[in-house]
Amino acid sequence: MAIDxxxxxxxxxxxxxxxxxxDDMEPRxxxxxxxxxxxxxxxxxxAKTDSEVIAMLERxxxxxxxxxxxxxSDVARMAxxxxxxxxxFTLRHKGDGVGERLVLRMDPLEAISQTCRGREAQVHVAFAxxxxxxxxxxxxxxxxxxxxxxxxxxxxxxxxxPSEGTGHGVxxxxxxxxxxxxxxxxQFIDALAQVHRFDWRSADLSYYAAPEAGTRQAAIWQVNWWxxxxxxGVVQPVAMVTYAERWLRxxxxxxxxxxxxxxxxxxxxxxxxxxxxxxxAVLDWELAHIGDFHEDIAWxxxxxxxxxxxxxxxxxxxxxxxxxxxxxxxxxxxxxxxPVKLRYYEVxxxxxxxxxxxxxxxxxxxxxxxxxxxxxxxxxxxGAVFLEQLVMLIREA
Amino acid sequence: xxPNIDLRIANMIKALEQVVLPALPRDQxxxxxxxxxxxxxxxxxxxxxxxxxxxxxxxxxDLQGLARQLLPAASALLADDLKAALxxxxxxxxxxxxxxxxxxxxxxxxxxxxxxxxTDHAPLPPASIDALLDYALRHARRERSWFKANxxxxxxxDLPDLETMLADAD
Numbered sequence: 001m002a003i004d005x006x007x008x009x010x011x012x013x014x015x016x017x018x019x020x021x022x023d024d025m026e027p028r029x030x031x032x033x034x035x036x037x038x039x040x041x042x043x044x045x046x047a048k049t050d051s052e053v054i055a056m057l058e059r060x061x062x063x064x065x066x067x068x069x070x071x072x073s074d075v076a077r078m079a080x081x082x083x084x085x086x087x088x089f090t091l092r093h094k095g096d097g098v099g100e101r102l103v104l105r106m107d108p109l110e111a112i113s114q115t116c117r118g119r120e121a122q123v124h125v126a127f128a129x130x131x132x133x134x135x136x137x138x139x140x141x142x143x144x145x146x147x148x149x150x151x152x153x154x155x156x157x158x159x160x161x162p163s164e165g166t167g168h169g170v171x172x173x174x175x176x177x178x179x180x181x182x183x184x185x186x187q188f189i190d191a192l193a194q195v196h197r198f199d200w201r202s203a204d205l206s207y208y209a210a211p212e213a214g215t216r217q218a219a220i221w222q223v224n225w226w227x228x229x230x231x232x233g234v235v236q237p238v239a240m241v242t243y244a245e246r247w248l249r250x251x252x253x254x255x256x257x258x259x260x261x262x263x264x265x266x267x268x269x270x271x272x273x274x275x276x277x278x279x280x281a282v283l284d285w286e287l288a289h290i291g292d293f294h295e296d297i298a299w300x301x302x303x304x305x306x307x308x309x310x311x312x313x314x315x316x317x318x319x320x321x322x323x324x325x326x327x328x329x330x331x332x333x334x335x336x337x338x339p340v341k342l343r344y345y346e347v348x349x350x351x352x353x354x355x356x357x358x359x360x361x362x363x364x365x366x367x368x369x370x371x372x373x374x375x376x377x378x379x380x381x382x383g384a385v386f387l388e389q390l391v392m393l394i395r396e397a
Numbered sequence: 398x399x400p401n402i403d404l405r406i407a408n409m410i411k412a413l414e415q416v417v418l419p420a421l422p423r424d425q426x427x428x429x430x431x432x433x434x435x436x437x438x439x440x441x442x443x444x445x446x447x448x449x450x451x452x453x454x455x456x457x458x459d460l461q462g463l464a465r466q467l468l469p470a471a472s473a474l475l476a477d478d479l480k481a482a483l484x485x486x487x488x489x490x491x492x493x494x495x496x497x498x499x500x501x502x503x504x505x506x507x508x509x510x511x512x513x514x515x516t517d518h519a520p521l522p523p524a525s526i527d528a529l530l531d532y533a534l535r536h537a538r539r540e541r542s543w544f545k546a547n548x549x550x551x552x553x554x555d556l557p558d559l560e561t562m563l564a565d566a567d
Contacts, residue, residue: 020518047427079426236498237505239463240533242512246521303551372427374434381441382549384540391534 015215019249024217025224026209026289028116033225036114037232044368045109050075053087057104060146064138067093078103083111083286085371088155102137106150110369112361112376114229115286117141117151119207123260123285124153126203131194132156132281141207158271158280175267176307177318183277185319186328188270191282192300193332196259196293210290211258218255218291222348223248230355233363240387241358244351247394253341255292262296263287266305267317293335298345301325304353304385343397350389357383406443410436441546448559452543453497455566459535460504461486466528471511472519482507539566 018024048056054072061067071092078086084105092099107117118141127133135154143149161175177184200210211217227245264287271281299305300316307318316325326337361376361383370376400408413436421429445452464483468476482504490496512529514521521529542562545553557565 076424077427079430236502237509238536239460239505239508239512239529240536242509243526243529243533246513246518304549306551308551372431374431374438378434378437378547379549381544381547384537384544385550387533388537388541391530391537395530 014254015217017216017220017252019216019220019252021220022224022228025221025228028119028207028209029221029225029289032114032116033228033232036110040110040363040367040369043109045370047371048085048087050077050087053089053104056146057089057091060138060140060150061091061093063145064140067095069094071099073099074101083113083115084108100137101155103134103153103155104150105153106146107143107148108369108371109148110360110364110367112356112364112370112379113287114360116207117149117286119205119288120286121151122203122205122207123288124151126200126205127195127198127282127285130198131191132279133285134281134283156271156281158273160268160271160283163274175318177267180272180277181315181319184270184272184279185325187272187277187279188265188317188319189325189328189332191270191279192262192265192296192329193334195262195265195296196333196335198260200260200290205290208290211255213257214254216252216254218258219252219344219348220249221289222291222295222352223252226352226355230359233359235359235362235366238354238358238387240390241351241354244347244354244390244394248344248348248351251344251347251397253292253338253344258290259293261289261291261293263289263291263299265296266300266302267319292341292345293333294337294341294345295348297326297329297337298342298349301346302349302353303389304382343393347390347393347397350386350393354383354386354390357386402446403443406439406446410439410443413439437547441544444546444559445543448563450492450494450497451563452539453494453501454491455563456536456539457486457489457497457501457504459532459539459566460501460508463528463532464504464508466532467508467511467525470522470525472515475507475511475515479507479511538562 023030053075057072058070061070072089073092074088074090076088078088085108086106087104088101089104090099090101105117105120107114117139121136121139121141124133124136128135134156137152137154139151140146141149162177162180200208211221223245230241230245262282262285264284265282269282269284270279271283272279301322303314305317307315309315313321316322319325320328329335330337357380361380364370365373365376365380413432418429418432418436421432423429461483464479464486468479468483471479486500486504489500511525512521538556539562541550541553542556542559544550545556550556556562
């Protein structure tokens with residue numbers, strides 16, 4: 001049964017937030033989205049060759065650090081992810097003949113999600129010593145020297161899926177952890193709790209802004225971010241995406257205490273060593289922002305990121321049964337999960353995924369602006385999974 | 398036509414899987430991943446191409462049905478735009494995938510405007526919301542069935558094959 005929206009529209013205001021003010025957004029996110037539209041016409045983009053990467057890195061280290069006799073070797077394109085161009089390489093120079101193994105992570109002209117390398121660097125630095133994260137060697141947030149935005153990270157050993165596993169997929173989707181789950185699940189839950197307990201007010205996070213506590217701003221900032229992505233890049237209108245945006249504005253919940261959210265902590269986005277199973281890195285912080293912790297929980301429990309046991313039990317991120325996961329998270333974090341807010345953020349995340357798959361990915365591939373357009377269209381072909389989730393979630397809400 | 402499209406698609410998949418992929422070094426993951434995805438896309442397109450026109454027709458017909466259901470509650474200005482888009486959709490060349498896609502996009506924008514309720518975001522009546530969610534479910538199921546061969550859908554085993562899906566739409 002649908003809700004009569006006139007009752008909600010006529011209700012007294014909850015706070016000073018204008019749910020239809022599309023300009024109410026984190027300033028840096030606005031800059032990134034505006035840059036995306038401005039640069040979109042510069043395509044098409046071609047995957048970088050090893051020799052191009054070597055030339056870019058030699059120039060970069062000479063200019064930023066004044067290194068001499070620079071040698072870039074053992075360049076290897078890294079698999080995984082559906083967003084950034086990533087290369088492992090070894091840096092040697094006059095002052096270091098032994099060499100340093102590093103990872104270059106840089107933006108293609110347009111990716112499945114358009115994010116900020118400066119934010120990524122800041123959050124990596126902030127969490128060093130709290131969680132296993134790659135160290136930050138250098139960052140070129142706006143690509144002023146490298147030619148395209150980039151971050152250079154320390155190389156981390158480990159795997160994102162068991163070497164002898166039984167299930168693999170694009171961007172980790174479909175990975176089965178089997179016997180590894182018992183070792184990985186507690187670390188996964190602890191990582192979520194650590195992220196949410198983090199004191200973001202004391203950290204250098206100048207690329208970030210925080211939504212006002214006790215208002216709906218945390219939710220509306222996310223709706224404004226992703227709806228802007230949709231309307232800036234829409235290839236073909238999708239009625240459910242448009243209705244979901246409206247529903248999300250009209251049902252935005254208050255966030256009492258904004259926390260740091262990783263925003264993509266799921267299977268495929270943590271590395272571990274074999275055979276111990278110990279986490280070596282929490283990956284892909286590019287979507288991190290300050291918001292409502294329910295957003296991360298709702299992200300982790302999505303069906304697309306889960307697997308099923310042979311007896312039909314759904315495992316969150318292939319690791320742990322849903323109810324057990326929610327209980328363990330509450331115990332580890334001290335946060336109480338509000339089922340209404342959790343449902344709201346399940347809708348928001350399904351919306352976000354639909355926007356990414358059917359909006360941004362299709363726009364980037366249509367413009368030929370990515371180094372792996374074919375992966376974008378492959379992921380786009382799964383976009384309807386999120387449309388059906390939106391229908392189900394909104395009907396049940 | 399000789400060779401026909403099915404044969405050429407099959408040849409391309411064979412060349413990729415039996416010649417190109419084995420020749421690619423194991424450490425060239427990007428190249429290997431993309432070659433496998435090319436084969437995957439080709440296999441899907443091989444199943445889809447004969448039904449593509451029918452699929453687009455069904456999609457446009459369904460969107461027109463939604464547009465008609467939204468019409469009574471739309472404001473005068475939005476209703477005029479929606480009627481115009483509906484008329485264009487009805488007049489489009491139904492033998493052309495490109496023409497149907499264009500009509501779908503134009504009508505989709507007019508439907509979106511009604512969903513958003515114009516600049517004052519007028520409330521959507523419950524009947525419109527019900528119609529919209531019913532349509533959205535049909536649309537999602539159709540698309541999921543169309544692309545079920547990508548094997549990304551967690552519930553792919555519950556989806557009908559393309560012929561059944563299109564027959565049900567009739």
